[in-house]
Amino acid sequence: MTLDQLAPYTEGNGMTKAYLDSNADNIQVMGADGNYTIYFLSNGQYGKGGASYNADLDGKWLKAAGAANTDTVQPGQAFWYISKTAATTPHTITVAGQVLMTAETAEKTCSATYTLIGNPYAVAVPLNGGVVTTGATKAYLDSDADNIQVMGEDGKYTIYFLSNGQYGKGGANYNADLDGKWLKAAGAECTDTIPVGGAFWYISQNQNNTVKLVNPLAE
Numbered sequence: 001m002t003l004d005q006l007a008p009y010t011e012g013n014g015m016t017k018a019y020l021d022s023n024a025d026n027i028q029v030m031g032a033d034g035n036y037t038i039y040f041l042s043n044g045q046y047g048k049g050g051a052s053y054n055a056d057l058d059g060k061w062l063k064a065a066g067a068a069n070t071d072t073v074q075p076g077q078a079f080w081y082i083s084k085t086a087a088t089t090p091h092t093i094t095v096a097g098q099v100l101m102t103a104e105t106a107e108k109t110c111s112a113t114y115t116l117i118g119n120p121y122a123v124a125v126p127l128n129g130g131v132v133t134t135g136a137t138k139a140y141l142d143s144d145a146d147n148i149q150v151m152g153e154d155g156k157y158t159i160y161f162l163s164n165g166q167y168g169k170g171g172a173n174y175n176a177d178l179d180g181k182w183l184k185a186a187g188a189e190c191t192d193t194i195p196v197g198g199a200f201w202y203i204s205q206n207q208n209n210t211v212k213l214v215n216p217l218a219e
Contacts, residue, residue: 002070002071002072003027003039003060003061003069003071003072003073004060004061006027006061006073006079007027007061007081007093009041009059009060013091013092013093014083014085014086014089014090014091014092015041015083015091015093016041016083016084016085017041017042017043017044017058017059018040018041018042018043019042019043019045019046019050019065020040020050020065021038021040023084024040024041024042024043024084025040025041025081025082025083025084026038026039026040026041026080026081026082027039027040027061027079027080027081027082028079028080028082029073029077029079030078030079030080030115030116032109032111033112034112034114034115036080037063037071038063039061039062039063039069039071040061040062041059041060041061042057042058042059042060042061042062042065043058043059044056044057044058044059045065046065046066046067047065047066050065052066054066056068077118078116078117078118078199078200079116079118079199081093106120106121106212106213106215107210107211107212107213108202108210108211108212108213109209109210110202110204110207110208110209110210110211111207111208112204112207113203113204113207114201114202114203115201115202115204115211116199116200116201116202117199117200117201117202117211117213118197118198118199119194119195119196119197119198119199119213120213121196121213121215121216121217122196122217123196123216123217124193124194124195124196124198124216125193125194125213125214125216126191126192126193126194126216127148127160127182127190127192127193127194128181128182128190128191129214130193130194130213130214130216131148131182131194131211131212131213131214132211132212132213132214133146133162133209133210133211133212134209134210134212135206135208135209135210136162136204136205136209137162137204137205137206138162138163138164138165138179138180139161139162139163139164140163140164140166140167140171140186141161141171141186142159142160142161144205145161145162145163145164145205146161146162146202146203146204146205146209147159147160147161147162147201147202147203148160148161148182148200148201148202148203149200149201149203150192150194150198150200151199151200157201158184158192159184160182160183160184160190160192161182161183162180162181162182163178163179163180163181163182163183163186164179164180165177165178165179165180166186167186167187168186168187171186173187175187194213
């Protein structure tokens, strides 16, 4: 979907338009290399000092003042939305576009420590059974294992780690049913999900693995 489909501007919805990206709401999309492409919500002004105006650009997401774009965000590609006013005046943005409805499985390659991944489906994805990794690192402690970190509405993160099945003091106990599962605490079952429209950080210990999100709608 294009940026204007992803987060369309409507009058009075609390989104901030401006001539400069530093003064406007931003969408920041992380690429495979870990770098971000930044878009800002234009007020239509461009040129030296914003002296020129183009009504066709007013309320559009731009990479540079005066330049339209047709960039897209793919299913499962997550992004940051940076609001100028939400911290003091909470508001809701509309996210539009298509989600994956087929038996297709979304896959991401993790070649960096931190990879931002979005849920591309119209339903929540369970961590266990829904987020499948290859080449991942399992461990007894969350600090030694691959992590999934999900930010809540309060801005705080819930951290899950890929268990090697060990638990108890010093990891002396072992439960084969927990080996290779995502846990919040060693020895504890987890049924949490990645919500619809939700995203998460995948923290890779070896920076060389893949993450697949299995479609719960698949037969």
